Amino acid sequence: MAPRTRNLASDPDRPSFLEELYQGRFRWDLIHPFPEQRPEDRERGDAAVASVGALLRERIDPVEVDADGALPDGFLAELAERGYLRMQAGPDVGGHGLSSYNTFRVIEEAASWCFPVAVLLGIENALGAGAFLPVLPPGPLADRVRAHVLAGGLSGSADTEPEGAANQGRGTTATVVEDGAAYLLNGRKIQVVNAPTGGLFSVTASVQGPDGTERNRLFFVDADTPGVRRTGPQELMGMRGLPFGGLDLDDVRVPAELALAEPDPEHSSRLTPAVSLLVVRGRLYIIAAPSLATAKLCLSWARDFAARRSVDGRGLGEYEEIRRRLAESRAEVFALESTARWSLLGEDNGTDVNLKFEQNASKNICSILGWRVVERTLSMLGGEGYENARSKRDRQAPPHAVERAFRDVRGLRITGGVDFLLDHWSASRTLLSYYYPEPDHADGLAAEQAPPAGFGDDHALSARNLEHLTFVREQVHRFGRDCLELTRRHPDRAGLAAKQRLMILLNRTATELLTMSLTLARAASTSTSGDQEVQDLADVYCAAARARLAALRHRRAQEEDEEGAGSAAAAADRLAAAFNHQPTTNGTTDGTTGAGR
Incomplete structure (x- = not known):
């Protein structure tokens, strides 16, 4: 019998850099040399x-x-x-x-x-x-x-429901009929790409087993099946032009052979195992690739703007803050691209490393990095950034679509799971799984960790980046020790997982350390040896990341300390409780006028 894994992404036969990081172990040997495309x-x-x-x-x-x-x-x-x-x-x-x-x-x-x-x-x-x-x-x-597929038909994934996508179960039901020969599907799906014109959809639905337990299963449903009704279209704030809509299912008969037969999952998940596998890598296509493309566009627009603008007779690009902002955007593009390359190239090259953890983390890493670059560009361009592309084109100004990028990339922090919710899930379901029960390597975490033999003997890194590398190694070990001490103070795993803000901060710490590691590993690769620009990109990114890590550590300490009735967290809870119980009049909360609605 194969050993039981701690979570959905774990593979006992293949190591993972992020999985090791969660446990306070910095496995530089897993990410360096950094993979190159053949x-x-x-x-x-x-x-x-x-x-x-x-x-x-x-x-x-x-x-x-x-x-x-x-x-x-x-x-x-x-x-x-x-x-x-x-x-x-x-x-x-x-x-x-x-x-x-x-x-x-x-x-x-x-x-x-x-x-x-x-x-x-x-x-x-x-x-x-x-x-x-x-x-x-x-x-x-x-x-x-x-x-x-051979017919060239459009398809889509119908998973989200009006009640939301975060629920473990699904409101759409699949009832066994005809002695198991078919299922009847009933429910409503929304936010389905290609719903207006697609021909075949994968639909998640809840099926009740013989023992009364329910589990999600996947069914393939032809859009022209009796009982299927297309709804919409639905319009989004951004991504305009994406065909979006819904499907209503009313006693839709699906033959049993069009249900995907999957083994019962070892770990609970709101998605079926097959869909989970596709989603993990798929987020890089849906989220990371558009984030990277838009960040690169914004960087080029910002450079163009700085080159052609002047303030009081002085070129915009001569001002220190503008230069710093351009450098920060370039460094974040480098870090975003490094994350995407690591998450996919290792798989393409057949390396024996489990990349599921990094592929899962890349959704938040890439969408947030992309968003930072877009938001920074909008601020730099000022009124020209806020003006839409059509207006700029009509007045013969460079029609850089910053406003469109702003709307589109902001949506990627929601698509595939809202960023803060994914942070909470990653920490409470994955990270904590390595500390309950107490891990075998607890004694090693409690002790100071010496650097492995030969660590840092890599002359492709600048002196500053070698210092960043040493910092990351020490912080990964400290992170594992912090997690161990935290879980020892909270023997009830469910109780700790319920501290949502603390879980979010823990996961953001882990992803900051991961992104720094991948950025440094790429900078240390043989193809970039001696490239001062690459060394500077990694240096700029890591310097900013270290400041964010310090802030995250401070906020985590605050969350741990503030548990009494006089804490800021308690005050926030009281405000939320009071707000939720206020009566409303004509759609407004007491104390507001509703002016301008």
């Missing part, structure tokens, strides 16, 4: 990137798409016909057989021109019907999905 794979990716870029520039006006809220007629069918909705699938189903990182690069290229197209490509390639082919066993379900 030359032949890069050539294939270059061709795909060029092809998609040319198509988008020929067929898409991103300003018009944003204004109209729709992609050109026939464009989605053209994407399907060219195989871009199944880029990693083989030629046998019309795919391109691209590696994970090349798929990421193609989506990044699409986002640099038209953000909603990139998100659609990310969702189709991560969660569309074709993405399931590698995990489907031979049989009627695999045949149905393959036929749909």
